[in-house]
Amino acid sequence: MRPPPPEIMAMMIEAAVRADPAYVARIIALAREVAQAWHGGKAALYAAAAGELAVSVATVKRDLAEVTGRQRKVRADAGRCMLDRAKLEAISAMLMAGYRANNKKILTVQNAAAILRREGAIRCETVDRETGEIKPVSRSTLSRALKANVLHPAQLRRARPAVALKSLHPNHCWEIDASISTLFYVPQSGGIADMPPGEFYKNKPQNFEKIKKERLTRYCITDHYSGWIFVHYVRGGESVANMADALIRCMVKRDDRAMHGVPFLLMADPGSAPKSGAVGNLCRRLQIEIIINRAGNARAKGQVEKAHDIVETDFESGFKFTAVPGLDWINEQAARWCVWFNATKIHSRHKSTRHAKWMEIAAGKLRTIDEPTARRMLTATPQRRAVDDFLAIHFEGRRWSVQDIPGVHVGEKLNVAANPFDRDAAYIVDIAPDGSELLHEIRPIATDEGGFASDARVIGEGHRALPDTVADTNRKAMRRALYAAVTDKDADKAERNKTPAFGGRIDPYKRFDDLPPAIPLPRRGTALEVAAQIAAAPLIPLTHFEAARALVVCGVAMDAEKNRLVAQWYPAGVPETDIAALAERLGARANLRLIG
Numbered sequence: 001m002r003p004p005p006p007e008i009m010a011m012m013i014e015a016a017v018r019a020d021p022a023y024v025a026r027i028i029a030l031a032r033e034v035a036q037a038w039h040g041g042k043a044a045l046y047a048a049a050a051g052e053l054a055v056s057v058a059t060v061k062r063d064l065a066e067v068t069g070r071q072r073k074v075r076a077d078a079g080r081c082m083l084d085r086a087k088l089e090a091i092s093a094m095l096m097a098g099y100r101a102n103n104k105k106i107l108t109v110q111n112a113a114a115i116l117r118r119e120g121a122i123r124c125e126t127v128d129r130e131t132g133e134i135k136p137v138s139r140s141t142l143s144r145a146l147k148a149n150v151l152h153p154a155q156l157r158r159a160r161p162a163v164a165l166k167s168l169h170p171n172h173c174w175e176i177d178a179s180i181s182t183l184f185y186v187p188q189s190g191g192i193a194d195m196p197p198g199e200f201y202k203n204k205p206q207n208f209e210k211i212k213k214e215r216l217t218r219y220c221i222t223d224h225y226s227g228w229i230f231v232h233y234v235r236g237g238e239s240v241a242n243m244a245d246a247l248i249r250c251m252v253k254r255d256d257r258a259m260h261g262v263p264f265l266l267m268a269d270p271g272s273a274p275k276s277g278a279v280g281n282l283c284r285r286l287q288i289e290i291i292i293n294r295a296g297n298a299r300a301k302g303q304v305e306k307a308h309d310i311v312e313t314d315f316e317s318g319f320k321f322t323a324v325p326g327l328d329w330i331n332e333q334a335a336r337w338c339v340w341f342n343a344t345k346i347h348s349r350h351k352s353t354r355h356a357k358w359m360e361i362a363a364g365k366l367r368t369i370d371e372p373t374a375r376r377m378l379t380a381t382p383q384r385r386a387v388d389d390f391l392a393i394h395f396e397g398r399r400w401s402v403q404d405i406p407g408v409h410v411g412e413k414l415n416v417a418a419n420p421f422d423r424d425a426a427y428i429v430d431i432a433p434d435g436s437e438l439l440h441e442i443r444p445i446a447t448d449e450g451g452f453a454s455d456a457r458v459i460g461e462g463h464r465a466l467p468d469t470v471a472d473t474n475r476k477a478m479r480r481a482l483y484a485a486v487t488d489k490d491a492d493k494a495e496r497n498k499t500p501a502f503g504g505r506i507d508p509y510k511r512f513d514d515l516p517p518a519i520p521l522p523r524r525g526t527a528l529e530v531a532a533q534i535a536a537a538p539l540i541p542l543t544h545f546e547a548a549r550a551l552v553v554c555g556v557a558m559d560a561e562k563n564r565l566v567a568q569w570y571p572a573g574v575p576e577t578d579i580a581a582l583a584e585r586l587g588a589r590a591n592l593r594l595i596g
Contacts, residue, residue, distance in 0.1 A: 023053060026049060026053060030045060030064060046060055046061060083137070088146055088149050089151060091112050091124075091151075092151035092152070094107065095109065096156060096157075103157075109139050109143055113136065125137065165224075167224040167225040168225070169225055169361060170259075170357070170359075170361035171223060171259075171261045171264065172225055173223075173224040173263060174222065174265070174266050174267070175266075175303055176219065176220070176221045176246070177268070178217055178218065178243065180218075180238075181215065181217070181218060181316075184216050186214050186216050186326065214236075215235070215237055216233060216327075217233065217242065218232075218308065219232045219246035220304050220307045220308050221250045222303050223259055223263075226354050227347045227350075229310065229311070229354065230250045230258075230338055231311050231337075231338060232250070232331060232334065233327060233330050233334060234327075241278075244282060244378050247266075247279075248282075248371060248374045248378070251369060252370065252374065253368065255339070259358050260368065261361075261365075261366045261367055262287070262288060262368070264287075264289065266288050267304075268290060268291070268292060268293075269293065269301070270292045277381030277417075278379060278381075281377070281381070282374070285377040287367075311334075315333075342354040376427070378419070379417035379419060379427050381417065382429045383415070385413065386413050387408060387411060387412045389410055390453075391403035392445060395418075398445070399444065400426060401442060401445050402428060404442075405442070409471035414428050415428065415430070425442075426441070426442050427440060476491075479491045482501050482502065542575070542576055542579075544563065544566060544567050544573070546574075547570070547573075548566065550579045551582065551583055554580065555583070556583050556586050556587075569582075
């Protein structure tokens with residue numbers, strides 16, 4: 001048998017020595033000596049006993065306490081704090097603000113108290129009763145006081161108590177979350193590339209910007225009841241199209257050993273994608289209720305957060321040991337991993353494999369959908385667009401034909417939504433008779449080299465009008481009823497002949513005869529005193545030429561002599577009011593009258 005190490009041997013020897021009755025008797029004798037010793041003489045007794053017993057002074061004191069059963073006397077002010085709660089709250093608030101976004105503490109208890117004391121907000125000081133010296137309260141005292149009042153940042157920064165959640169059956173609730181890889185990115189040229197910490201870190205954001213569209217983003221979806229994990233990789237960051245693509249791929253049936261179907265609830269982060277119109281429309285049309293957890297509360301989706309960790313350590317760890325051709329290869333291997341992991345690994349909660357637990361789903365809870373239908377349900381927020389004279393709408397810089405939409409007419413405004421997966425497809429969002437949404441797919445109008453619509457009629461090769469819309473049919477019917485005509489031609493003829501509407505049988509003014517009896521009552525009025533005066537417009541005299549023309553109108557035969565006289569009498573022009581008198585002066589007939 002191998003002997004024990006030296007340090008263990010020393011402990012064993014010391015324990016044997018301390019168990020010796022002679023050792024215990026010496027300690028008892030020391031206790032009596034210490035009890036009778038004068039002040040300051042105990043240290044020599046301890047040293048002498050330690051030398052006799054071949055142990056340290058600390059060991060002698062410890063054994064002495066065990067023999068005598070003495071304990072340190074409790075201070076009279078134990079458990080009391082000189083700082084009131086208001087002061088402690090001020091220190092606590094300042095300490096809580098002294099944390100960076102990465103949870104690094106940048107303010108100590110001493111500094112916080114010193115700053116507040118310097119500003120006069122608190123006085124964390126004590127006075128020595130013997131010397132009268134004022135000293136700041138120690139760090140340990142402040143920390144104990146903060147903890148005693150549950151105000152220490154170490155207590156306040158802890159997580160709030162969590163509420164246990166449960167789901168009722170498989171596909172009752174799914175959790176979805178995206179995570180951008182910090183280890184790899186997918187170049188456009190193919191393969192996968194590492195992200196060395198020396199090149200990709202916070203002080204070199206330009207390197208992240210270079211590969212912004214090549215980032216490797218992982219979408220994880222878990223079934224809350226069974227714990228089934230689905231993973232799908234996309235190139236680029238989080239987006240509406242990427243999230244919808246991952247969700248639809250998970251919902252459609254892939255093979256006999258894969259989770260699928262439409263969930264009843266979907267839990268997601270408060271990012272842009274879950275709240276966007278496209279994903280929101282998809283979930284609403286598939287009767288999925290979206291539950292958005294509070295910002296910063298990732299614990300609400302702890303299952304899918306843990307799934308990211310499982311995928312990183314159990315699947316992505318293999319990227320370092322194999323040649324990765326590209327993104328498609330990653331998704332192929334990820335699908336294989338999902339089937340293998342969910343069918344073989346035991347879940348700690350329900351003690352069975354995730355796949356076996358998901359297979360307990362009842363037929364009434366498995367709501368299936370095919371991929372084309374699901375992708376048609378994914379549309380952006382509808383926008384209002386007016387129908388032009390050619391039964392087309394303008395949307396996203398192109399013209400789209402709507403002549404095949406039932407009941408459409410010129411001037412009507414339609415709700416049109418884009419398809420995130422197909423730029424050459426859009427949907428007219430209508431309401432079905434049962435109140436549900438009805439989607440009509442439309443396509444952009446193709447154009448030729450001249451910019452004309454490809455299906456436009458060629459001039460000179462015959463023109464055929466479009467079929468009547470509902471509005472056209474109703475308009476013609478109302479026109480025939482207006483003129484009591486059988487055909488549209490009869491209505492045209494009646495309109496050309498200015499035939500009164502309804503054959504003149506309706507008198508539109510007859511209602512004016514139906515006046516109720518009324519007795520007019522006299523009202524005395526008061527003359528209004530106008531606060532402003534109207535200035536008369538200044539009279540502009542006629543020129544000699546204008547005066548001569550006015551005199552001719554009055555019957556005066558003008559000649560050179562009379563023109564000379566007019567100019568002599570009125571060198572500055574003839575006032576219009578003097579024309580009649582001037583005509584008499586020049587010898588006009590007495591019976592002529594002025595014509596204005």
